Amino acid sequence: MSADKSNQLLIREAIRKIALGRSMERIDLAPGGMSGIGTARMVHGYVVKIHDDPSDSEYSEYAGTIDVGEYPDETASSEPVIHKGVLLSAATSDKGGFLIVPTLFSDVTIFMDAATRYAYVVNFSHVNILRLNARQETIIGVTELEELDPSSDSSPDYDELEATGNEAITKYTPTSAVTTVKNDQDKEASVFIDAETITHTVDKSEVKQTADKVVQKVNSTTISVADNKVALGDENATEPLVLGNELAQLMLDFMTECSKVMTPTLMGTMSPINFPNFISLTSRIQKFLSKTSYTK
Structure with a gap:
């Protein structure tokens, strides 16, 4: 190899180290030949700017994205390294779908692919907006399971643990939302909401609200409130109260x-x-x- 060629390689490697900093070690260790995956970077930084202001001059180009600055220990550059237009949760805009918007100056981790030149946020320390907007159905819940016994070889695996009976689940559809909470004593409370009705149910007690009436019922005893009429004891009561x-x-x-x-x-x-x-x-x-x- 000629001296000039060797010098060129040394200069190129020096520039590469300055540009990539500590992340160069990760790039060297990553497998290559997989559509650019070998050149992927994981960058730890902070949110410099959130592009959510239509009056901002950069909004038309970067709307729905954020700018992320690298921490000093991630780069050897003397100047702050700012990654412009980082996509939120792999989304290409901030309209619809699944969206997480981090807090300004909060910590984030981003994934960068040199092949596509896209950067995505994959981890957040603090969040301003969390939105999950599905087309048909969304279910959010917690189901308590029996504790795993790691000291026992015969203990069931996580996917085999029995439910304790304590759970809270909310199911959303385009027309309704239903929240149900159960405990291990076979007690249950629920709230049903659609565009015309809200119903709260706890065992034999129920409160139902519509646009023109609110009815509270415990077993067969009812109180109803409508325009210019309050009925006690029964929704269809006709005996008037005295003043x-x-x-x-x-x-x-x-x-x-x-x-x-x-x-x-x-x-x-x-x-x-x-x-x-x-x-x-x-x-x-x-x-x-x-x-x-x-x-x-």
């Missing part, structure tokens, strides 16, 4: 008039013998008025 103050005043007036009744006797006109009882009853009228419940 407490009006009834109290009516009773006061009635007993006052009764106390004025005069009875003719041989000794002349006299008040009823039980006149003192009317006074006692009058003082008790206010006691049957509730101090916590009111009607109109």
Whole structure:
């Protein structure tokens, strides 16, 4: 090999080390000949900019992406290395689908492929937006399993562990959302939501809300609230409630008039013998008025 050729190789290798820094070791160890996978890099950095402002001059080119700066220990460059237009979760925009938007200046790990020149965020330390928008159905839940016994050779594997009965699951469809929570005592509570109804159910208790009515039911006892009507005991109740103050005043007036009744006797006109009882009853009228419940 000529001296000039050798010098060129040394210069090229020196430039390569400066450009790639510590990541060069990972590139050297990676397998080649797989559509550029051998030139892939994993970069640890931080979010420099989030391209979510339509008024920004770079928005038209980088909308829905972020800029990531490499940490100093990832590169030997004296200037900060900024990767522009890093894609979020392998998405090509921020509209629809699965999206995670990290917090500004938070830590991220990005995957870069020199063959496609694309960079994707694969890990986040802090997140501003987490969105999962499916076309047909999304299920999010937690199911508790029995603990694995690593000290026992006969212990079931993770995929064979029995469920404890404690679980919480939410199922979303384009028309409804259903959240169900169960425990190991066979108790269950659920919430059903669609565009016209919200129903809360706990055992034999239920609250159902529609646009024109709210109905709360425990076994066969019902309270319903509709426009200009509140029904107690049964949704179809027809007996009206009384107005407490009006009834109290009516009773006061009635007993006052009764106390004025005069009875003719041989000794002349006299008040009823039980006149003192009317006074006692009058003082008790206010006691049957509730101090916590009111009607109109």
